[in-house]
Amino acid sequence: MDHAATGQEALSRIAGADDLDTLESLRVEFLGKQGSISGLLKTLGKLDPEERKVEGPKIHALRESVTEALGTRKDTLETAALEARLAAETIDLSLPAPVAARGAVHPISQVMDELAEVFADLGFAVATGPEIEDDWHNFTALNMPESHPARAMHDTFYFPDRNDDGREMLLRTHTSPVQIRSMLATAKVSAGGAPVRIVAPGRVYRSDSDATHTPMFHQIEGLVIDRDIHLGHLKWTLEAFLKAFFERDDIVLRLRPSYFPFTEPSVEVDVGYSNTGGRRVVGGSGDAPGHAWMEVLGSGMVNRRVVAAGGFDPDQWQGFAFGIGVDRLAMLKYGMDDLRAFFDGDVRWLFHYGFSALDVPTLSGGVGTPA
Secondary structure: OOHHHHHHHHHHHHHHOOOHHHHHHHHHHHHOOOOHHHHHHHHHHHOOHHHHHHHHHHHHHHHHHHHHHHHHHHHHHHHHHHHHHHHHOOOOOOOOOOOOOOOOEOHHHHHHHHHHHHHHHOOOEEOOOOOEEEHHHHOHHHOOOOOOHHHOOOOOOEEEEEOOOOOEEEEOOOOHHHHHHHHHHHHHHOOOOOOEEEEEEEEEEOOOOEOOEOOEEEEEEEEEEEOOOOHHHHHHHHHHHHHHHHOOOOEOEEEEEEEEOOEEEEEEEEEEEEEEOOEEEEOEOOOOOOEEEEEEEEEEEEOHHHHHHOOOOOOOOEEEEEEEEHHHHHHHHHOOOOHHHHHOOOHHHHHHHOEOOOOOOEOOOEOOOOO
16 A cells, blocks of 8 residues: 555645635545545454554554644644734724614603602601501501591502501502601610601502503602791702702792691692693793693691601601602603603613613703713
């Protein structure tokens, strides 16, 4: 067998291969199952021992040299292909970068952050509480007796089970239970009581659904308990809050007598507004030409019974409370006209009204959308 000639031919053809496909064909031709060199290896079994000792090393050496030549030529061709690709491809650095997929912050989440920023600047802490409440914290402690209509089954989502104290369990109808829990926690820490200044944002639930109501919505309530608190403090706080939130200095409030079981006296708070471009724009006096009054929130001085239920002596401590719908604030500030769209999950709506994750509200930079 002329193994040298076979080897020379194989190495010559491998060296002349000018692309990877040709090289792969040569590998199969020489080293594949039916390849010529593989065939030589198979013939070794037919030789007698003496011939096998002579021919075996030659054939194995031939296979190793061809295998090495194939690897070297493959590396050379791959390097050449990469260099040719790099030479042919160019990047225009003057073109804008491709737009990456991005999400959007829901308006409710954004407004929650705006409210926290405003009230933190006014000295309020953010307090939270459970969304599954018992009827004592949700109703009784807030001066709503068992006969109160707010406890009706058609207004409230009740659970069939009771807690360990035998109290009925329900989805909270407002964030006011957080006020009771905060007062109790404060009174427990300090026997003589201590000032309380909190806002309680969160989800609440009522059996109601139309264009301006949903079974689940968001509220933020505020509570101040201190000595010598009066309605003047309440009015100033609400005025400062609304001016900062709507980013307008011409906010005008009108307080009207009302009734809430947890405050006495109670007041509804109206703001002046005008219709501009088909939407309500808060600002100015409601008595000015082209303006009107719009109710935005309820408030009042905390009822003595609620102060006592929170663990404070109502003869020593008093305060004010207020509550407003976060969804309603978002609609007024950013021009949405249907509350149900907030929870439809339509990404087109979210990209239209949503916020960038970088739109972090700050009082110095503005709590609203960038100009």
